[in-house]
Amino acid sequence: MNATPTDGVPVPSRVRVHHLREMKARGEKIVMLTAYDFPTARIFDEAGVDTILVGDSMGNNMLGYDSTLPVTLDELVVATRSVSRAAKRAFVIADLPFGSYEASPQQAHASALRLIKEGGASAVKLEGGRAMTEQVRLLTSSGIPVVGHLGFTPQSENTIGGMRVQGRGHDAEESLVADAKALQDAGACAIVLEMMTAPVAARITEILEIPTIGIGAGAECDGQVLVWTDAVGIGDWRPRFAKAFGNVEEEMFRSARRYSAAVRDGVFPGPEHTYES
Numbered sequence: 001m002n003a004t005p006t007d008g009v010p011v012p013s014r015v016r017v018h019h020l021r022e023m024k025a026r027g028e029k030i031v032m033l034t035a036y037d038f039p040t041a042r043i044f045d046e047a048g049v050d051t052i053l054v055g056d057s058m059g060n061n062m063l064g065y066d067s068t069l070p071v072t073l074d075e076l077v078v079a080t081r082s083v084s085r086a087a088k089r090a091f092v093i094a095d096l097p098f099g100s101y102e103a104s105p106q107q108a109h110a111s112a113l114r115l116i117k118e119g120g121a122s123a124v125k126l127e128g129g130r131a132m133t134e135q136v137r138l139l140t141s142s143g144i145p146v147v148g149h150l151g152f153t154p155q156s157e158n159t160i161g162g163m164r165v166q167g168r169g170h171d172a173e174e175s176l177v178a179d180a181k182a183l184q185d186a187g188a189c190a191i192v193l194e195m196m197t198a199p200v201a202a203r204i205t206e207i208l209e210i211p212t213i214g215i216g217a218g219a220e221c222d223g224q225v226l227v228w229t230d231a232v233g234i235g236d237w238r239p240r241f242a243k244a245f246g247n248v249e250e251e252m253f254r255s256a257r258r259y260s261a262a263v264r265d266g267v268f269p270g271p272e273h274t275y276e277s
C-alpha cells in the first residue's frame with residue numbers, strides 16, 4: 001500500500017513541518033488521525049494519512065478512563081514510541097498530557113523532551129492560547145515544533161463545564177482569534193481547532209499563516225482530525241461532529257465469533273497450523 005500522489009504535487013517521503021505550511025499555501029487539505037499503537041499507526045501511515053496525533057484522547061478511547069485528565073506522561077511516551085516506530089511517512093505529533101506543561105515553560109520543556117527523545121515524536125501539542133505563549137516560545141526556540149489547541153480543550157473540561165461548543169458571541173470569538181494569533185506569534189507550527197462554530201474557525205484559518213486542523217470546527221479549516229476509533233466505527237457513541245467511515249467494530253466482533261466457534265468446534269488449529277515434528 002502506498003500514499004496516493006495528488007495533482008502532480010510530489011508526495012514527500014516524510015512529511016515535515018514545512019510541508020504542512022506548503023499544503024496550506026496550495027489549499028491542499030491536511031489529513032490527521034489519532035493513533036496510540038504500532039499496528040494502527042502502520043495502517044494509517046500506509047494509507048497516506050499526513051500526520052498522526054498521539055492524543056491524550058487515548059485515555060477515553062484506549063485506557064478506559066472517563067476523561068483525558070488521568071493520562072500520564074509515561075503512558076504517552078510508550079504510545080508515542082509505538083506510533084513513531086510505525087510511521088515511515090506521517091508527521092507524528094504527541095500530546096503533552098494534563099499537568100505536564102502548564103506550570104512553567106521549564107516544565108513543558110522537560111516533558112516535551114521525553115516525547116521527542118524517548119517517544120520519537122516530531123512535534124508536541126498543548127492546549128491553551130495566550131496563557132501558553134511562553135511555553136510555545138521556549139519549546140520552539142529549543143527545536144521542538146509545537147501544535148496549539150483551541151476551542152473546546154478537553155483538559156479544561158472542569159472549567160469549561162463539559163463538552164460545549166466554543167466561540168459563540170462576540171467576546172468569545174475575539175478571544176479565540178487573539179489566542180490563535182498569540183500562538184502563531186509565539187512560534188506554533190499549526191493549531192487544532194476543536195468544537196467551535198464554523199465561521200470563527202474559518203476566520204482564524206483565513207487570518208493565520210500556519211495551518212489549522214479542525215475537529216468539529218467546520219469545513220474551512222486547512223485540515224481535519226478525527227479520533228481513529230470514531231473514524232473506523234469502533235464504539236457505539238461518537239460526537240455529532242465525527243463520522244464513521246467503516247465498521248471495524250462489526251468486523252472485529254465477527255472475527256472473534258468465528259475464531260471462538262472454530263476453537264469450540266475443534267476445527268482450529270487445522271493440520272496447516274500444526275507442527276507434526
Ligand code: KIV
Binds near residue numbers: 055095227
Ligand atoms: O487527544 C486528542 O485526540 C485530540 C484531538 C481530539 C484533537 O486532542
